[in-house]
Amino acid sequence: MKTQHSRPNILVVNDDGITAPGIKNLIEVVQEIGNVVVVAPDGPQSGMGHAITIGKPLRFDRVDLYEGVEMYKCSGTPVDCVKLAVNRIFKGKKPDLCVSGINHGLNNSINVIYSGTMSAAVEGAIEEIPSIGFSLDDYAQEADFSHCKKYIKAICEEVLAHGLPPATLLNVNFPNGEHIKGIKICRQANAKWAEEFDERKDPYHRPYYWLTGVFQNNDRGEDTDVWALDNGYASIVPVQFDLTAHHAIPVLNSWSFNV
Template sequence: MSRPLILVSNDDGITSKGIRVLVSIMKRLGEVIVVAPDSPQSGMGHAITIGETLRLYEEDIFEEVVAYKSSGTPADCVKLAKHYVLKDRTPDLVVSGINHGSNTSISVLYSGTMSAAIEGALEGLPSIGFSLCDYSSKADFSHVEEWVEKIAKQVLENGIPKGIALNVNFPPMQKEAIRGIKVCRQADAKWQEEFAERFDPNGRKYFWMAGNFVNFDKGEDNDEWAIANNYVSIVPCQYDLTAHHAITQMNKDWDWESLKR
């Protein structure tokens, strides 16, 4: 049996510690190819590059792994990998990360890490985004390595439902070992923004966005709960945003007479 082909990307950029750890784990499981941004792309959400040019350069940065860096977003990187770099081959797995920082709950919407994984799912490929709930650039990843490997292996062997990307988050390093895995729903939480005002040397105002994370969710079946209780959280994510229940509700509640031609 030939070794599986594994595409690796991320949003912290090709030189980050998280992607180095991810590449080293994936090398145990198959043939690895990397297409990742040439600079940090945190908070890029599902941005793509339209009306601007894209660069793509081969970069000899990982031992025995073909790697490319791109000027594009994480989603661009997966598109470039699928439709240019790997034009005649199909990856068996797309992995993104390991992100330096949490992508639980609503952060999935803003996450470049997850946009690469969701882009993989759009292409019909089994895809996983990995994030460590520790924002430090020097974060300790040693406690998550076995879990990343187990989960990737599971997906290679047992698959995931078509069109689904897994949002995997790990608790930060703690005294006690990680307790296990919870398959979760996305917690209902949000960022409550505050804007810090500053003035530049010309006296013109500018802002820094800052925010407090507010968790409204009292359940124990969501990713915030899992991380707070030292479990790995896995949320299966879909790219169909339709709120199907709302179709029924709107067709029932709206005044359709007034909405005719």
């Protein structure tokens, strides 16, 4: 870890927008550790996954929301924020750490695929920056993040001290409530959303659809992020962005492609 005279540079991003309470709480934590630069969407960007903006310009403006913090709002996606930060602010001299969140709502299990919070952290890892996504099981605007802060600080300090394995980032989720039992290192649970589209009518009697669904956990293991959170623990899942199904390669090599 860097000495006090050479504090680490920390990039803070999110998907709930630059004025979200979650990012304010994350800034307060990492300010104790290093020099903070914030680049966040100018409005909510939840569920954007790893989307990027192409075909239209991005706006990127300095803002002064919190004293002593260099902050920028971006018209694009969470991933755009990371790309702009690396390219335009750090100019290739990458930060020592990228943290994303604190998200209002969990990003456990399959939710990591859809999450703008986690995709921002993935982009940081693609840029070879040690990266962490943080989420809390509370969607409320007035959510209380105070019980997460000591864990966030400890996790960030460990990552700065030890680094992360290549092409790996951390997905950290916190249960709701002020009593967290501790931290569990987990695997991603085998779960999914059972989705429905609720059909409704607009004032002109034309149908439109509203996505709804129920989260279904099909995994009874006690080593998963879902189990940890259900039992009062914070979960840490190491995530990789290599999507290759390596176990399937021998199977495909056994096929005969008669062309």
